[in-house]
Amino acid sequence: MSSILECRQVSKRFGKSHAILDATVSFEPGAVHGLLGANGAGKTTLLHILSGMIYPTQGVVTFDGQQVHENALAMSSICLVKSDERSWADYKVKDIMRFCSLLLPGWDERKALSLLQRFNLPANKRYKQLSRGMQSQLGIVKGLANQAPITLFDEPTLGLDADMREAFYELLIQECSGSDRTIIISTHLIDESANLFEYIALLEEGVITKHQDTDSFLEHAYYLQGNSVTLEQFSGDPRVLHAESLAGTTILAWYGDLSKERTELEQQGIRISPLPLQKLFVYLTRKGRFNNEEVM
Template sequence: MKIEVKNVSKSYRHKEALKNISFTIEGPKIIGFLGHNGAGKTTFLNLLSGLIATTNGNITVNGENVFNVPLTLRDICFVAESGNFQEEMTIAQTLRANSFFYPKWDENLAMELLEVFALNPKDKVRSLSKGMVSALGIITGFASNAGITIFDEPYIGLDVAARNTFYDLLIEQQTENPRLFILSTHLIDEASKLFEEILILHEGQILLQKTAEEWYEHIVAVKGSASDVEQVIRGLEVIYKHTFMQELTAIVFAGGQSIEGQNIMLERVSLQDMLVYLSKQQKARAIK
Protein backbone atom coordinates (compact mmCIF):
# COMPACT_ATOMS: atom_id res chain seq x y z
CA MET A 1 0.00 0.00 0.00
CA LYS A 2 1.22 3.48 -0.82
CA ILE A 3 -0.23 6.69 0.62
CA GLU A 4 0.75 9.91 -1.12
CA VAL A 5 -0.12 13.25 0.45
CA LYS A 6 0.46 16.26 -1.81
CA ASN A 7 0.14 19.88 -0.67
CA VAL A 8 -2.78 19.11 1.63
CA SER A 9 -4.40 21.87 3.66
CA LYS A 10 -7.56 21.77 5.74
CA SER A 11 -9.28 24.82 7.22
CA TYR A 12 -12.24 25.14 9.56
CA ARG A 13 -13.64 28.66 9.46
CA HIS A 14 -10.80 30.73 10.97
CA LYS A 15 -8.53 27.81 11.91
CA GLU A 16 -6.05 26.10 9.60
CA ALA A 17 -5.73 22.55 10.95
CA LEU A 18 -3.29 21.32 8.26
CA LYS A 19 -0.87 23.57 6.42
CA ASN A 20 0.25 22.41 2.97
CA ILE A 21 1.65 19.06 4.09
CA SER A 22 3.27 16.55 1.73
CA PHE A 23 4.69 13.10 2.48
CA THR A 24 4.59 9.48 1.35
CA ILE A 25 4.04 6.32 3.39
CA GLU A 26 4.54 2.83 2.01
CA GLY A 27 3.76 -0.46 3.68
CA PRO A 28 3.35 -2.99 5.01
CA LYS A 29 4.76 -1.55 8.23
CA ILE A 30 3.67 -0.11 11.56
CA ILE A 31 3.65 3.70 11.57
CA GLY A 32 3.71 5.77 14.74
CA PHE A 33 1.64 8.87 13.87
CA LEU A 34 2.34 11.27 16.71
CA GLY A 35 1.77 14.81 17.89
CA HIS A 36 0.40 16.81 20.82
CA ASN A 37 -3.29 17.62 21.17
CA GLY A 38 -4.41 19.96 18.40
CA ALA A 39 -1.50 19.10 16.11
CA GLY A 40 -3.86 18.02 13.33
CA LYS A 41 -3.58 14.23 13.66
CA THR A 42 -7.29 13.42 13.83
CA THR A 43 -8.05 15.86 11.02
CA PHE A 44 -5.55 14.10 8.79
CA LEU A 45 -6.85 10.64 9.71
CA ASN A 46 -10.38 11.78 8.85
CA LEU A 47 -9.09 13.00 5.47
CA LEU A 48 -7.23 9.75 4.81
CA SER A 49 -10.37 7.79 5.64
CA GLY A 50 -12.44 9.83 3.20
CA LEU A 51 -14.72 11.16 5.92
CA ILE A 52 -14.03 14.80 5.01
CA ALA A 53 -12.58 16.60 1.99
CA THR A 54 -9.35 18.57 1.85
CA THR A 55 -9.46 22.33 1.44
CA ASN A 56 -6.51 22.10 -0.94
CA GLY A 57 -4.30 19.29 -2.22
CA ASN A 58 -5.05 15.60 -2.51
CA ILE A 59 -4.50 12.24 -0.83
CA THR A 60 -4.17 9.06 -2.87
CA VAL A 61 -3.86 5.38 -1.99
CA ASN A 62 -2.11 3.36 -4.68
CA GLY A 63 -2.76 6.26 -7.04
CA GLU A 64 -6.51 6.52 -6.32
CA ASN A 65 -8.13 9.45 -4.52
CA VAL A 66 -9.66 8.55 -1.16
CA PHE A 67 -12.52 11.05 -1.02
CA ASN A 68 -15.79 9.80 -2.51
CA VAL A 69 -14.20 6.64 -3.95
CA PRO A 70 -15.93 3.68 -2.23
CA LEU A 71 -13.67 1.02 -3.74
CA THR A 72 -10.60 2.66 -2.21
CA LEU A 73 -12.29 3.26 1.15
CA ARG A 74 -13.22 -0.41 1.52
CA ASP A 75 -9.51 -1.11 2.04
CA ILE A 76 -9.14 1.56 4.76
CA CYS A 77 -10.37 0.82 8.29
CA PHE A 78 -10.32 3.81 10.64
CA VAL A 79 -10.95 3.02 14.30
CA ALA A 80 -11.42 6.50 15.74
CA GLU A 81 -11.06 7.53 19.37
CA SER A 82 -14.87 7.54 19.76
CA GLY A 83 -18.13 7.44 17.81
CA ASN A 84 -17.37 4.30 15.82
CA PHE A 85 -20.55 2.35 16.52
CA GLN A 86 -24.34 2.74 16.67
CA GLU A 87 -25.31 2.58 20.33
CA GLU A 88 -28.59 0.70 19.76
CA MET A 89 -26.89 -2.14 17.90
CA THR A 90 -25.57 -5.25 19.61
CA ILE A 91 -21.94 -6.29 19.33
CA ALA A 92 -22.96 -9.10 16.97
CA GLN A 93 -24.93 -6.69 14.76
CA THR A 94 -22.02 -4.26 14.73
CA LEU A 95 -19.56 -6.89 13.60
CA ARG A 96 -22.03 -8.21 11.05
CA ALA A 97 -22.47 -4.73 9.54
CA ASN A 98 -18.69 -4.29 9.31
CA SER A 99 -18.35 -7.67 7.62
CA PHE A 100 -20.51 -6.42 4.74
CA PHE A 101 -18.33 -3.33 4.26
CA TYR A 102 -14.86 -4.87 4.39
CA PRO A 103 -14.39 -7.47 1.61
CA LYS A 104 -11.48 -9.20 3.39
CA TRP A 105 -13.32 -9.47 6.73
CA ASP A 106 -12.06 -12.37 8.91
CA GLU A 107 -15.09 -13.73 10.78
CA ASN A 108 -13.08 -16.41 12.60
CA LEU A 109 -10.67 -13.81 13.93
CA ALA A 110 -13.54 -11.59 15.07
CA MET A 111 -15.12 -14.47 17.03
CA GLU A 112 -11.76 -15.42 18.52
CA LEU A 113 -11.10 -11.86 19.69
CA LEU A 114 -14.55 -11.60 21.28
CA GLU A 115 -13.38 -14.34 23.62
CA VAL A 116 -9.96 -12.77 24.13
CA PHE A 117 -11.57 -9.51 25.31
CA ALA A 118 -14.48 -11.29 27.06
CA LEU A 119 -17.24 -9.48 25.14
CA ASN A 120 -20.78 -10.84 24.94
CA PRO A 121 -22.06 -10.55 21.34
CA LYS A 122 -25.63 -10.04 22.63
CA ASP A 123 -24.73 -6.88 24.59
CA LYS A 124 -25.75 -3.55 23.11
CA VAL A 125 -23.05 -0.97 22.46
CA ARG A 126 -24.74 1.55 24.76
CA SER A 127 -24.32 -0.86 27.70
CA LEU A 128 -20.56 -1.21 27.25
CA SER A 129 -17.88 0.45 29.34
CA LYS A 130 -15.27 2.65 27.64
CA GLY A 131 -12.80 -0.20 27.76
CA MET A 132 -15.26 -2.61 26.15
CA VAL A 133 -15.99 -0.13 23.35
CA SER A 134 -12.25 0.18 22.79
CA ALA A 135 -11.96 -3.60 22.64
CA LEU A 136 -14.77 -3.70 20.05
CA GLY A 137 -12.83 -1.14 17.99
CA ILE A 138 -9.67 -3.24 18.22
CA ILE A 139 -11.58 -6.35 17.09
CA THR A 140 -13.07 -4.41 14.15
CA GLY A 141 -9.68 -3.09 13.08
CA PHE A 142 -7.93 -6.44 13.11
CA ALA A 143 -10.83 -8.44 11.63
CA SER A 144 -11.31 -5.91 8.80
CA ASN A 145 -8.08 -7.11 7.17
CA ALA A 146 -8.03 -3.70 5.49
CA GLY A 147 -4.78 -2.89 3.69
CA ILE A 148 -4.61 0.35 5.70
CA THR A 149 -5.75 -0.11 9.30
CA ILE A 150 -5.76 3.00 11.50
CA PHE A 151 -6.02 3.01 15.28
CA ASP A 152 -6.51 6.45 16.88
CA GLU A 153 -6.06 6.15 20.67
CA PRO A 154 -7.45 2.59 20.47
CA TYR A 155 -7.27 1.58 24.12
CA ILE A 156 -9.13 4.22 26.14
CA GLY A 157 -10.38 2.58 29.32
CA LEU A 158 -8.28 -0.56 28.90
CA ASP A 159 -5.96 -1.69 31.68
CA VAL A 160 -2.29 -2.53 31.21
CA ALA A 161 -2.98 -6.23 30.60
CA ALA A 162 -5.52 -5.48 27.86
CA ARG A 163 -3.21 -2.92 26.26
CA ASN A 164 -0.42 -5.50 26.20
CA THR A 165 -2.86 -7.90 24.54
CA PHE A 166 -3.43 -5.27 21.84
CA TYR A 167 0.33 -4.88 21.28
CA ASP A 168 0.76 -8.67 21.07
CA LEU A 169 -2.10 -8.90 18.56
CA LEU A 170 -0.61 -6.10 16.48
CA ILE A 171 2.70 -7.94 16.21
CA GLU A 172 0.92 -11.23 15.49
CA GLN A 173 -1.25 -9.71 12.77
CA GLN A 174 1.68 -7.95 11.14
CA THR A 175 3.53 -11.25 11.04
CA GLU A 176 0.64 -13.36 9.74
CA ASN A 177 -1.15 -10.79 7.59
CA PRO A 178 1.16 -7.83 6.86
CA ARG A 179 -0.52 -4.49 6.15
CA LEU A 180 -0.03 -0.79 6.73
CA PHE A 181 -0.93 -0.07 10.35
CA ILE A 182 -1.11 3.56 11.51
CA LEU A 183 -1.15 3.98 15.28
CA SER A 184 -1.83 7.33 16.91
CA THR A 185 -1.36 7.27 20.67
CA HIS A 186 -0.31 9.32 23.69
CA LEU A 187 1.05 6.20 25.45
CA ILE A 188 4.25 6.54 23.49
CA ASP A 189 6.63 4.83 25.90
CA GLU A 190 4.47 1.69 25.75
CA ALA A 191 4.05 1.60 21.99
CA SER A 192 7.29 3.06 20.64
CA LYS A 193 9.11 -0.27 20.27
CA LEU A 194 6.44 -1.38 17.79
CA PHE A 195 7.01 1.50 15.37
CA GLU A 196 8.92 0.86 12.17
CA GLU A 197 8.51 4.45 11.00
CA ILE A 198 7.72 7.62 12.92
CA LEU A 199 5.83 10.63 11.65
CA ILE A 200 5.35 13.65 13.93
CA LEU A 201 2.79 16.34 13.19
CA HIS A 202 3.26 19.71 14.90
CA GLU A 203 0.90 22.68 14.57
CA GLY A 204 -0.54 21.39 11.33
CA GLN A 205 2.80 20.66 9.66
CA ILE A 206 5.07 17.66 9.27
CA LEU A 207 7.87 18.12 11.78
CA LEU A 208 9.64 14.83 11.18
CA GLN A 209 9.42 11.57 9.27
CA LYS A 210 12.09 8.99 10.05
CA THR A 211 12.46 5.24 10.31
CA ALA A 212 12.68 3.89 13.84
CA GLU A 213 16.30 2.98 13.19
CA GLU A 214 17.11 6.54 12.14
CA TRP A 215 15.41 7.92 15.25
CA TYR A 216 17.14 5.74 17.81
CA GLU A 217 20.58 5.90 16.19
CA HIS A 218 20.78 9.49 15.01
CA ILE A 219 18.39 11.77 16.95
CA VAL A 220 20.21 13.53 19.78
CA ALA A 221 19.67 16.48 22.11
CA VAL A 222 22.51 19.00 22.31
CA LYS A 223 22.51 21.20 25.43
CA GLY A 224 24.64 24.14 26.50
CA SER A 225 24.99 27.88 26.03
CA ALA A 226 23.37 29.28 22.89
CA SER A 227 26.68 30.16 21.26
CA ASP A 228 28.27 26.76 21.97
CA VAL A 229 25.26 24.78 20.78
CA GLU A 230 24.71 26.86 17.64
CA GLN A 231 28.34 26.33 16.70
CA VAL A 232 28.29 22.51 16.93
CA ILE A 233 24.92 22.00 15.23
CA ARG A 234 25.74 24.15 12.22
CA GLY A 235 24.96 22.17 9.08
CA LEU A 236 22.84 19.56 10.86
CA GLU A 237 19.10 19.01 10.44
CA VAL A 238 17.54 20.81 13.44
CA ILE A 239 14.19 19.37 14.50
CA TYR A 240 13.51 21.50 17.56
CA LYS A 241 15.14 24.26 19.62
CA HIS A 242 14.20 25.57 23.05
CA THR A 243 15.88 28.01 25.45
CA PHE A 244 15.36 27.75 29.23
CA MET A 245 17.36 29.51 31.95
CA GLN A 246 20.05 30.57 29.45
CA GLU A 247 20.52 26.97 28.27
CA LEU A 248 19.73 26.06 24.68
CA THR A 249 18.45 22.60 23.87
CA ALA A 250 18.58 21.61 20.21
CA ILE A 251 17.26 18.27 18.99
CA VAL A 252 19.04 17.34 15.79
CA PHE A 253 19.33 14.54 13.27
CA ALA A 254 23.05 13.75 13.33
CA GLY A 255 22.92 11.27 10.44
CA GLY A 256 26.05 9.50 11.62
CA GLN A 257 28.07 12.69 12.04
CA SER A 258 30.11 13.14 15.19
CA ILE A 259 29.02 16.06 17.39
CA GLU A 260 31.90 17.48 19.38
CA GLY A 261 32.45 20.70 21.26
CA GLN A 262 33.38 22.23 24.57
CA ASN A 263 30.79 22.93 27.28
CA ILE A 264 28.01 20.96 25.60
CA MET A 265 26.10 17.87 26.74
CA LEU A 266 24.63 15.20 24.48
CA GLU A 267 21.56 13.15 25.40
CA ARG A 268 19.45 10.53 23.71
CA VAL A 269 15.88 11.64 23.08
CA SER A 270 12.90 9.36 23.55
CA LEU A 271 9.74 9.89 21.52
CA GLN A 272 7.91 10.71 24.74
CA ASP A 273 10.50 13.41 25.56
CA MET A 274 10.08 14.86 22.08
CA LEU A 275 6.32 15.23 22.51
CA VAL A 276 6.84 16.81 25.93
CA TYR A 277 9.20 19.38 24.39
CA LEU A 278 6.68 20.21 21.69
CA SER A 279 3.84 20.51 24.18
CA LYS A 280 5.87 22.92 26.31
CA GLN A 281 6.69 24.97 23.22
CA GLN A 282 3.02 25.18 22.28
CA LYS A 283 2.00 26.28 25.78
CA ALA A 284 4.75 28.92 25.88
CA ARG A 285 3.51 30.41 22.61
CA ALA A 286 -0.07 30.43 23.91
CA ILE A 287 1.00 32.37 27.02
CA LYS A 288 2.77 34.97 24.89
Protein backbone atom coordinates (compact mmCIF):
# COMPACT_ATOMS: atom_id res chain seq x y z
CA MET A 1 0.00 0.00 0.00
CA SER A 2 1.35 3.48 -0.83
CA SER A 3 1.95 5.93 1.97
CA ILE A 4 0.13 9.22 2.53
CA LEU A 5 2.54 10.89 4.93
CA GLU A 6 6.27 10.44 4.72
CA CYS A 7 9.28 11.81 6.44
CA ARG A 8 12.65 11.27 4.87
CA GLN A 9 15.91 11.57 6.75
CA VAL A 10 14.39 14.03 9.18
CA SER A 11 16.54 15.32 12.02
CA LYS A 12 15.78 17.96 14.61
CA ARG A 13 18.42 19.49 16.83
CA PHE A 14 17.79 21.63 19.88
CA GLY A 15 21.15 23.28 20.60
CA LYS A 16 23.70 20.52 20.55
CA SER A 17 21.39 17.59 21.12
CA HIS A 18 19.24 15.71 18.66
CA ALA A 19 15.56 15.23 19.46
CA ILE A 20 15.07 13.36 16.15
CA LEU A 21 17.87 11.72 14.21
CA ASP A 22 17.62 10.68 10.57
CA ALA A 23 14.01 9.51 10.79
CA THR A 24 12.63 7.94 7.65
CA VAL A 25 9.11 6.62 7.97
CA SER A 26 6.04 6.28 5.73
CA PHE A 27 2.53 6.16 7.14
CA GLU A 28 0.03 4.04 5.24
CA PRO A 29 -3.36 5.71 4.63
CA GLY A 30 -6.62 4.70 6.26
CA ALA A 31 -4.93 3.19 9.31
CA VAL A 32 -4.34 3.94 12.97
CA HIS A 33 -0.64 4.12 13.84
CA GLY A 34 0.75 3.99 17.36
CA LEU A 35 3.83 6.14 17.93
CA LEU A 36 5.55 4.61 20.94
CA GLY A 37 8.62 5.75 22.81
CA ALA A 38 9.89 6.33 26.32
CA ASN A 39 9.85 9.78 27.94
CA GLY A 40 11.98 12.15 25.90
CA ALA A 41 12.22 9.77 22.92
CA GLY A 42 11.03 12.53 20.57
CA LYS A 43 7.34 11.70 19.98
CA THR A 44 6.02 15.25 20.49
CA THR A 45 8.83 16.70 18.38
CA LEU A 46 8.15 14.26 15.55
CA LEU A 47 4.39 14.94 15.60
CA HIS A 48 5.03 18.69 15.46
CA ILE A 49 7.38 18.22 12.52
CA LEU A 50 4.91 15.92 10.71
CA SER A 51 2.18 18.55 11.09
CA GLY A 52 4.40 21.28 9.69
CA MET A 53 4.26 23.22 13.00
CA ILE A 54 8.01 23.10 13.48
CA TYR A 55 10.78 22.83 10.93
CA PRO A 56 13.20 19.94 10.88
CA THR A 57 16.88 20.81 10.98
CA GLN A 58 17.28 18.42 8.06
CA GLY A 59 15.08 16.26 5.88
CA VAL A 60 11.65 16.59 4.34
CA VAL A 61 8.05 15.72 5.21
CA THR A 62 5.54 15.08 2.41
CA PHE A 63 1.77 14.68 2.38
CA ASP A 64 0.47 12.91 -0.71
CA GLY A 65 3.78 13.66 -2.41
CA GLN A 66 3.74 17.40 -1.61
CA GLN A 67 6.18 19.00 0.79
CA VAL A 68 4.32 19.90 4.00
CA HIS A 69 6.34 22.84 5.33
CA GLU A 70 5.32 26.23 3.90
CA ASN A 71 2.49 24.54 2.03
CA ALA A 72 -0.84 25.80 3.37
CA LEU A 73 -2.87 23.20 1.47
CA ALA A 74 -0.86 20.26 2.78
CA MET A 75 -0.79 21.70 6.32
CA SER A 76 -4.58 22.15 6.30
CA SER A 77 -4.93 18.42 5.59
CA ILE A 78 -3.04 17.53 8.76
CA CYS A 79 -4.62 18.17 12.16
CA LEU A 80 -2.36 18.15 15.20
CA VAL A 81 -4.06 17.68 18.57
CA LYS A 82 -1.50 18.75 21.16
CA SER A 83 -1.51 17.34 24.64
CA ASP A 84 -1.67 20.93 25.88
CA GLU A 85 -3.21 23.56 23.58
CA ARG A 86 -1.57 26.56 25.26
CA SER A 87 -2.91 29.10 22.78
CA TRP A 88 -6.44 28.20 23.94
CA ALA A 89 -5.72 29.06 27.60
CA ASP A 90 -7.75 32.28 27.91
CA TYR A 91 -10.61 31.32 25.62
CA LYS A 92 -13.95 29.81 26.50
CA VAL A 93 -14.92 26.39 25.17
CA LYS A 94 -17.59 27.95 22.90
CA ASP A 95 -15.03 30.42 21.47
CA ILE A 96 -12.52 27.64 20.83
CA MET A 97 -15.20 25.70 18.96
CA ARG A 98 -15.97 28.82 16.93
CA PHE A 99 -12.28 29.27 16.00
CA CYS A 100 -12.11 25.61 15.02
CA SER A 101 -15.18 25.97 12.79
CA LEU A 102 -13.61 28.99 11.06
CA LEU A 103 -10.05 27.71 10.79
CA LEU A 104 -10.31 23.98 10.20
CA PRO A 105 -11.48 23.10 6.69
CA GLY A 106 -12.80 19.67 7.61
CA TRP A 107 -14.90 20.88 10.53
CA ASP A 108 -18.15 18.98 11.11
CA GLU A 109 -20.28 21.20 13.34
CA ARG A 110 -22.87 18.53 14.13
CA LYS A 111 -20.21 16.08 15.19
CA ALA A 112 -18.54 18.75 17.34
CA LEU A 113 -21.80 19.54 19.15
CA SER A 114 -22.56 15.89 19.74
CA LEU A 115 -19.06 15.28 21.13
CA LEU A 116 -19.29 18.35 23.40
CA GLN A 117 -22.51 16.91 24.77
CA ARG A 118 -21.04 13.42 25.04
CA PHE A 119 -18.23 14.81 27.21
CA ASN A 120 -20.54 17.28 28.95
CA LEU A 121 -18.06 20.11 28.41
CA PRO A 122 -19.12 23.53 29.81
CA ALA A 123 -19.40 26.03 26.93
CA ASN A 124 -18.67 29.07 29.10
CA LYS A 125 -15.57 27.85 30.92
CA ARG A 126 -12.11 28.96 29.83
CA TYR A 127 -9.65 26.30 28.71
CA LYS A 128 -7.29 27.08 31.60
CA GLN A 129 -10.16 26.53 34.06
CA LEU A 130 -10.89 23.05 32.74
CA SER A 131 -9.52 19.99 34.50
CA ARG A 132 -6.65 18.14 32.80
CA GLY A 133 -9.08 15.44 31.64
CA MET A 134 -11.56 18.01 30.27
CA GLN A 135 -8.75 19.69 28.33
CA SER A 136 -7.96 16.34 26.77
CA GLN A 137 -11.65 15.87 25.94
CA LEU A 138 -11.69 19.22 24.13
CA GLY A 139 -8.63 18.13 22.15
CA ILE A 140 -10.46 14.94 21.22
CA VAL A 141 -13.45 17.01 20.03
CA LYS A 142 -11.08 19.00 17.80
CA GLY A 143 -9.40 15.88 16.42
CA LEU A 144 -12.56 13.91 15.72
CA ALA A 145 -14.84 16.74 14.53
CA ASN A 146 -12.21 17.99 12.11
CA GLN A 147 -12.39 15.44 9.32
CA ALA A 148 -8.79 15.97 8.26
CA PRO A 149 -7.21 13.24 6.14
CA ILE A 150 -4.45 13.01 8.75
CA THR A 151 -4.93 13.51 12.48
CA LEU A 152 -2.04 13.41 14.92
CA PHE A 153 -2.93 12.94 18.59
CA ASP A 154 -0.20 13.64 21.14
CA GLU A 155 -1.11 11.80 24.38
CA PRO A 156 -4.86 12.27 23.83
CA THR A 157 -5.92 10.46 27.00
CA LEU A 158 -3.86 12.46 29.55
CA GLY A 159 -5.94 12.90 32.69
CA LEU A 160 -8.91 10.88 31.40
CA ASP A 161 -10.40 8.30 33.72
CA ALA A 162 -10.75 4.69 32.56
CA ASP A 163 -14.36 5.16 31.44
CA MET A 164 -13.53 8.24 29.37
CA ARG A 165 -10.46 6.57 27.84
CA GLU A 166 -12.70 3.70 26.76
CA ALA A 167 -15.16 6.24 25.32
CA PHE A 168 -12.32 7.79 23.29
CA TYR A 169 -11.20 4.42 21.92
CA GLU A 170 -14.79 3.59 20.92
CA LEU A 171 -15.29 6.97 19.26
CA LEU A 172 -12.03 6.57 17.37
CA ILE A 173 -12.98 3.11 16.13
CA GLN A 174 -16.39 4.42 14.99
CA GLU A 175 -14.72 7.35 13.26
CA CYS A 176 -12.18 5.21 11.45
CA SER A 177 -14.35 2.30 10.39
CA GLY A 178 -15.19 2.69 6.75
CA SER A 179 -13.25 5.95 6.48
CA ASP A 180 -9.88 6.58 4.91
CA ARG A 181 -8.67 8.84 7.71
CA THR A 182 -5.12 8.26 8.88
CA ILE A 183 -4.53 8.62 12.60
CA ILE A 184 -1.21 8.71 14.43
CA ILE A 185 -1.37 8.51 18.22
CA SER A 186 1.43 8.86 20.73
CA THR A 187 0.63 7.27 24.04
CA HIS A 188 2.15 5.70 27.12
CA LEU A 189 -0.99 3.60 27.73
CA ILE A 190 0.12 0.92 25.33
CA ASP A 191 -1.78 -2.18 26.36
CA GLU A 192 -5.18 -0.58 26.49
CA SER A 193 -4.74 1.09 23.11
CA ALA A 194 -2.90 -1.80 21.45
CA ASN A 195 -6.06 -3.06 19.75
CA LEU A 196 -6.47 0.25 17.97
CA PHE A 197 -3.10 0.19 16.28
CA GLU A 198 -2.74 -1.36 12.87
CA TYR A 199 0.87 -0.17 12.72
CA ILE A 200 3.46 0.57 15.35
CA ALA A 201 6.32 3.06 15.03
CA LEU A 202 8.93 2.78 17.75
CA LEU A 203 11.08 5.80 18.62
CA GLU A 204 14.20 5.30 20.71
CA GLU A 205 16.28 8.36 21.58
CA GLY A 206 15.11 10.16 18.46
CA VAL A 207 15.66 7.21 16.14
CA ILE A 208 12.82 5.25 14.49
CA THR A 209 13.89 1.71 15.29
CA LYS A 210 10.80 -0.10 14.00
CA HIS A 211 7.75 0.61 11.92
CA GLN A 212 5.61 -2.31 10.96
CA ASP A 213 2.12 -3.72 11.20
CA THR A 214 1.18 -4.68 14.72
CA ASP A 215 0.55 -8.35 13.94
CA SER A 216 4.01 -8.93 12.52
CA PHE A 217 5.55 -6.80 15.27
CA LEU A 218 4.04 -9.16 17.85
CA GLU A 219 4.34 -12.34 15.81
CA HIS A 220 7.57 -13.55 17.41
CA ALA A 221 7.06 -12.17 20.90
CA TYR A 222 6.46 -14.78 23.61
CA TYR A 223 6.68 -15.61 27.26
CA LEU A 224 8.40 -18.94 27.94
CA GLN A 225 7.68 -20.25 31.40
CA GLY A 226 8.90 -23.42 33.06
CA ASN A 227 11.72 -25.35 34.65
CA SER A 228 14.84 -23.19 35.10
CA VAL A 229 17.14 -26.09 34.18
CA THR A 230 15.37 -26.53 30.81
CA LEU A 231 15.48 -22.81 30.04
CA GLU A 232 19.08 -22.36 31.14
CA GLN A 233 20.21 -23.32 27.61
CA PHE A 234 19.06 -19.88 26.43
CA SER A 235 21.37 -17.99 28.74
CA GLY A 236 23.02 -15.32 26.57
CA ASP A 237 20.69 -15.95 23.60
CA PRO A 238 20.05 -12.59 21.90
CA ARG A 239 16.37 -13.52 21.48
CA VAL A 240 15.91 -13.33 25.26
CA LEU A 241 14.91 -9.78 26.18
CA HIS A 242 14.35 -10.42 29.86
CA ALA A 243 14.44 -13.27 32.37
CA GLU A 244 13.16 -13.81 35.87
CA SER A 245 13.72 -16.87 38.02
CA LEU A 246 12.07 -17.87 41.26
CA ALA A 247 12.10 -21.20 43.12
CA GLY A 248 13.23 -23.27 40.14
CA THR A 249 10.85 -21.63 37.65
CA THR A 250 12.04 -19.22 34.98
CA ILE A 251 10.07 -16.80 32.81
CA LEU A 252 11.75 -15.59 29.63
CA ALA A 253 10.53 -12.71 27.49
CA TRP A 254 11.42 -13.88 24.01
CA TYR A 255 11.59 -11.92 20.74
CA GLY A 256 12.57 -13.86 17.66
CA ASP A 257 11.98 -17.04 15.71
CA LEU A 258 11.02 -19.97 17.95
CA SER A 259 9.92 -22.43 15.27
CA LYS A 260 12.94 -24.74 15.65
CA GLU A 261 12.73 -25.03 19.43
CA ARG A 262 8.99 -24.76 20.02
CA THR A 263 7.84 -28.40 19.79
CA GLU A 264 10.64 -29.75 21.95
CA LEU A 265 10.15 -27.03 24.57
CA GLU A 266 6.42 -27.77 24.75
CA GLN A 267 7.18 -31.48 25.13
CA GLN A 268 9.45 -30.56 28.04
CA GLY A 269 6.57 -28.77 29.73
CA ILE A 270 7.52 -25.18 28.88
CA ARG A 271 4.45 -22.96 28.59
CA ILE A 272 4.54 -20.58 25.64
CA SER A 273 2.18 -17.61 25.59
CA PRO A 274 2.00 -14.28 23.72
CA LEU A 275 4.00 -11.35 25.10
CA PRO A 276 1.73 -8.27 25.44
CA LEU A 277 2.69 -5.16 23.46
CA GLN A 278 3.36 -3.06 26.56
CA LYS A 279 5.86 -5.61 27.89
CA LEU A 280 7.53 -6.00 24.51
CA PHE A 281 7.88 -2.22 24.30
CA VAL A 282 9.38 -2.00 27.78
CA TYR A 283 11.91 -4.78 27.18
CA LEU A 284 12.88 -3.50 23.73
CA THR A 285 13.41 0.06 24.82
CA ARG A 286 15.08 -0.66 28.15
CA LYS A 287 18.60 0.71 28.00
CA GLY A 288 21.31 -1.92 27.65
CA ARG A 289 19.91 -5.26 26.59
CA PHE A 290 19.36 -7.65 29.47
CA ASN A 291 22.27 -9.91 30.34
CA ASN A 292 20.39 -13.03 31.38
CA GLU A 293 23.47 -14.76 32.83
CA GLU A 294 23.21 -12.41 35.81
CA VAL A 295 19.75 -13.63 36.66
CA MET A 296 19.62 -17.25 35.60
